[in-house]
Amino acid sequence: MRKYLFIYKSELMSNLQYVFNVFAGFIGYFILMVIFLNLWKYVYSNPDEIINGYSMNQMIWYVIVTEILWSSLSGRSFCNKISEDVRSGNIAYNINKPYNYILYSLMSHLGSRTICFIMYVIFGMLVGFIFLGSFPTLSILSIIAVLISSIFAFIISTLLITFIGLFSFVIEDSAPFYWVYSKLILVLGTIFPIEYFPKFIRPILTFSPIYVVSYGPAKLFVDFSWNNFIFIFIAQIIYIIIAYMLCFVTYKKGVKKLNVNGG
Amino acid sequence: MAIIKVKNLSKTFKVKLKEKGLKGSLKSIVKPRYKTIHAVKNISFEVDKGEMIAFIGPNGAGKSTTIKMLTGILYPDKGDIKVLDINPKYERKTLAYNIGTVFGQKEQLWTHLTPYDNFKFFGAIYDIPESRVESKIKELSMLFELEEFINTPVRNLSLGQRIRCEIVASLIHEPKILFLDEPTIGLDPVVKGNIRTLIKRMNKEFKTTIFLTSHDVSDIEKLCKRVIIINNGKIVLDDDMTNLKYNYLNKKIVEAKMKEKVNLDDEDGITIIKDKGYNLKIEVDTKKRSVADAIKLLNPDNIIDINISNVPLEEIISSIYKERDVK
Structure with missing residues (x-):
């Protein structure tokens, strides 16, 4: 375990110099929030109205949280990195090191995004507070529970993107798969909670990754209940196991037929 | 073994x-x-x-x-x-x-980290106890003379310094x-x-x-x-x-500076590489002719300066590549 903590720590230290790059991302994030604030203000005729179980403030906080999770993930560049590693054969240089490649890329990605995640949380909370004037009521324990759920969401997203990246072993470019995945998350998981969708789609969404990578933590933040937490927590554990297994099998099969450029 | x-x-x-x-x-x-x-x-x-x-x-x-x-x-x-x-x-x-x-x-190596942090990282990757890593870093940085830049980020090192760190890692x-x-x-x-x-x-x-x-x-x-x-x-x-x-160095290169012009043609065991009148460069196959024979052909009294050297190893190796390729 010590080696994986070191991988995390080394990546974290390495990324400290990119702190200022995060600020550029804040601009896009802020514009998006202004759009949603106006959109929901338009949809909700008065702020106390409840639509599909959500007040206007809850809806805005929901988007703030899902966008924090999505923006700080930087999934596209991570997917490209894995995919490029596979295509160029660079992945080979990780094979003869005594660590598990999947856990290596997981810890390294978590390490590289930690600072960004913290900064997005601070910025997102600030934006929410400025727009809405208050935070959702949460106890210290429930804040910790939301944080745990967010970290798990981050882990699952990273593993799923690793899986998509590793697809380059099978087809040369995994970018189209990532494109589909990111658009599904954006439309079905970031903007609207599951309750906004027609009844017949809801079970599909509940069993899809959207429930654990996006909806879960945001739902807990805007409308916390321990029942929900336990349900989401179990679903996340199951998803971590499934996503890890998918990565592991693809990687195991892939390296057997690895070609390395230049030899 | x-x-x-x-x-x-x-x-x-x-x-x-x-x-x-x-x-x-x-x-x-x-x-x-x-x-x-x-x-x-x-x-x-x-x-x-x-x-x-x-x-x-x-x-x-x-x-x-x-x-x-x-x-x-x-x-x-x-x-x-x-x-x-x-x-x-x-x-x-x-x-x-x-x-x-x-x-x-x-x-x-991680380019944004210092060699020292990199070595600690590799120590952890290979499950080496912390104290052992420290002493190993000390020993190797002395052997590879890294003390001067062990705390400089790898991205700021010269290529030579970086390779030394790569080997130590x-x-x-x-x-x-x-x-x-x-x-x-x-x-x-x-x-x-x-x-x-x-x-x-x-x-x-x-x-x-x-x-x-x-x-x-x-x-x-x-x-x-x-x-x-x-x-x-x-x-x-x-x-x-x-x-x-030994096997491939049976060819010698003889370079000579002459008092007078020499008219020399390729013979069995002697190949003229360069002939600029007063300056000659010939290759002698010692399996067929001795170097002394070659010098005699040039007339020792006519030689101002002479240099006898081996065929560079580089040429030997490329001739092996070509030779075996043809076979």
Whole structure:
């Protein structure tokens, strides 16, 4: 375990110099929030109205949280990195090191995004507070529970993107798969909670990754209940196991037929 | 005692073929065609403990493929490999703890971190206790003279300094074998010499077996006692450096500055390389003619200055590549 903590720590230290790059991302994030604030203000005729179980403030906080999770993930560049590693054969240089490649890329990605995640949380909370004037009521324990759920969401997203990246072993470019995945998350998981969708789609969404990578933590933040937490927590554990297994099998099969450029 | 045993090793690659233009691209999607490349063909050799061996060959000869199979990166198609009695195909992880690798063209260090942090990282990766890592870093940084820049981020180091750090990073876990794949690529002659001295010192101090691939003949000449030459996936020569020189150094280059012009023609055993009237450069095949014969032909009284030298090793090796290729 010590080696994986070191991988995390080394990546974290390495990324400290990119702190200022995060600020550029804040601009896009802020514009998006202004759009949603106006959109929901338009949809909700008065702020106390409840639509599909959500007040206007809850809806805005929901988007703030899902966008924090999505923006700080930087999934596209991570997917490209894995995919490029596979295509160029660079992945080979990780094979003869005594660590598990999947856990290596997981810890390294978590390490590289930690600072960004913290900064997005601070910025997102600030934006929410400025727009809405208050935070959702949460106890210290429930804040910790939301944080745990967010970290798990981050882990699952990273593993799923690793899986998509590793697809380059099978087809040369995994970018189209990532494109589909990111658009599904954006439309079905970031903007609207599951309750906004027609009844017949809801079970599909509940069993899809959207429930654990996006909806879960945001739902807990805007409308916390321990029942929900336990349900989401179990679903996340199951998803971590499934996503890890998918990565592991693809990687195991892939390296057997690895070609390395230049030899 | 042999610590690397390779027997009848082969590896083929399947490469996708693509015809020219858009039509060709579309065709390759519908009906892909593949070409099989035999990168390594049935090679066998052994390396003893503590040996410094040069594994050389032209580009695309199969040397990197072989090194990657020995280190567990690539799976062989056929044949047996035993490195420290470990089969790289099945026990990659166990092997990883016992060998070190430096690929000159691929950096393994974290560029934003200092060498010191990098060494700590590699120590953790190889499960070495913290206190042991510290003492190892101290020992190696003294041996490789890193004290001056051990706390400077790797991205700010010169190429020579970086390669030294790369080698140290691969030695933190005290590997029994070190695989060096073109470690001096892109370095200037002074730095190259420096790295060579350090590699030699390391081999002497730690008795580490060194498996080296390089395009630089002077690397091989100065470091290794034994050389394996691979071309087109086959071993074309496996011999002692001294034998190689002895067998192939039967040609001498005679350069002479003359008082008067000499009219000399190619004869059996003598080839004129350059004739500028007063300056002559000839190659003497000592199997057919002695150097003394050649000097007699020039007339010793007519010689102002003379230089007799061996054919450069570089030329010998490229002639081996060509010669065996024709066969």
